[in-house]
Amino acid sequence: MRHDANGPDGGRRVGRRSRALKAAGLTLAAALVVGIGTAGWAYWHLNGNIESVDIDNALGDNRPAKAVATPAPSGSASASPLPTEAVNILVLGSDSRSGEANQALGGGDSTGARSDTAMVVHIDAGRTSATVVSVPRDTLVTRPSCPLSDGGSTAVAYGAMFNTAYSVGGPVCAVKTVESITGVRMDHYIEVDFSGFATLVDALGGVTVTTDADIDDDDSHLHLKAGTHHLNGTQALALARTRHGIGDGSDLGRIGLQQKLVKALLEQIASTDLLTSPAKLYEVADAITGSLTTDTGLNSLSALMELGQSLKGLAADGVRTVTMPVVTAPSDPNRVVAEEPAASELWKSLE
Numbered sequence: 001m002r003h004d005a006n007g008p009d010g011g012r013r014v015g016r017r018s019r020a021l022k023a024a025g026l027t028l029a030a031a032l033v034v035g036i037g038t039a040g041w042a043y044w045h046l047n048g049n050i051e052s053v054d055i056d057n058a059l060g061d062n063r064p065a066k067a068v069a070t071p072a073p074s075g076s077a078s079a080s081p082l083p084t085e086a087v088n089i090l091v092l093g094s095d096s097r098s099g100e101a102n103q104a105l106g107g108g109d110s111t112g113a114r115s116d117t118a119m120v121v122h123i124d125a126g127r128t129s130a131t132v133v134s135v136p137r138d139t140l141v142t143r144p145s146c147p148l149s150d151g152g153s154t155a156v157a158y159g160a161m162f163n164t165a166y167s168v169g170g171p172v173c174a175v176k177t178v179e180s181i182t183g184v185r186m187d188h189y190i191e192v193d194f195s196g197f198a199t200l201v202d203a204l205g206g207v208t209v210t211t212d213a214d215i216d217d218d219d220s221h222l223h224l225k226a227g228t229h230h231l232n233g234t235q236a237l238a239l240a241r242t243r244h245g246i247g248d249g250s251d252l253g254r255i256g257l258q259q260k261l262v263k264a265l266l267e268q269i270a271s272t273d274l275l276t277s278p279a280k281l282y283e284v285a286d287a288i289t290g291s292l293t294t295d296t297g298l299n300s301l302s303a304l305m306e307l308g309q310s311l312k313g314l315a316a317d318g319v320r321t322v323t324m325p326v327v328t329a330p331s332d333p334n335r336v337v338a339e340e341p342a343a344s345e346l347w348k349s350l351e
Contacts, residue, residue, distance in 0.1 A: 052293065052298075059175065084127055091118070093194055130311075136324065141177065148169060159331065191293040236265075255323060
């Protein structure tokens with residue numbers, strides 16, 4: 001059974017999502033500028049919220065080559081022009097299931113954290129077009145040996161679930177595994193904690209999502225009839241975790257729900273006039289920065305704002321969203337493997 005990478009209305013959803021993303025980015029950038037200009041303590045608090053991992057130092061040179069940066073035109077009017085070179089960002093949604101608080105938010109009984117959402121975001125040179133590729137967590141891959149913080153390393157694992165890379169070696173192993181299966185270097189890493197995501201949804205006053213079918217999932221504690229619902233943070237997090245109460249119970253169904261949720265969140269950010277309420281502005285900025293872990297190249301408000309400002313030319317029709325082509329794994333009907341040569345051709349197009 002082949003799993004199609006695009007839905008029938010993918011073009012329409014991509015256009016709306018990219019417009020919302022652009023509006024959300026401008027809103028957040030303006031909000032952060034206001035916070036920096038009016039209260040130095042707020043800047044330092046928000047800046048300190050962002051956790052980071054030195055992935056480049058951990059992985060060294062044994063990885064795909066960096067894309068060659070295009071030099072800025074001579075005689076440029078700007079002394080510090082915004083970056084325009086192609087960039088690849090691994091975006092993970094990490095789901096910590098440990099502790100009473102997370103279990104109260106719909107978590108399971110397992111301990112530690114898992115990467116339940118993975119997207120490779122490729123922004124083309126010039127930063128006017130982009131491709132977002134979702135990687136199903138149930139994909140069986142060869143997980144490479146990854147360096148550990150104690151100086152040791154993990155063993156190579158064959159036929160391992162993709163999301164085990166994060167479980168055994170954190171962000172460093174997640175990046176190394178993605179680079180191993182794609183042949184594409186990840187220039188940056190952004191991780192969003194799901195519990196922090198719930199806090200952000202509540203800070204925004206909830207999100208409105210339309211579901212196409214009833215959801216009845218005891219594992220995520222979510223029970224919704226088909227239709228439009230305004231969800232609070234706890235419910236939104238449960239929706240992001242839901243897989244058993246929809247479709248065939250596979251991760252592909254959950255990816256579809258997560259895409260709906262991301263779209264709804266971005267539209268809520270774009271429609272909320274944060275600049276008229278300093279208290280709400282700070283609450284939202286605190287929730288966003290408090291849920292992020294990045295590589296050391298993006299571990300400051302200024303770096304994140306520069307990235308956002310460099311995307312101001314990204315138009316709606318310049319963004320496409322796909323899922324890595326997969327087929328049912330011969331060894332396990334509940335798992336998938338990359339469909340070749342389609343998957344390799346997709347990654348090649350991002351180099």
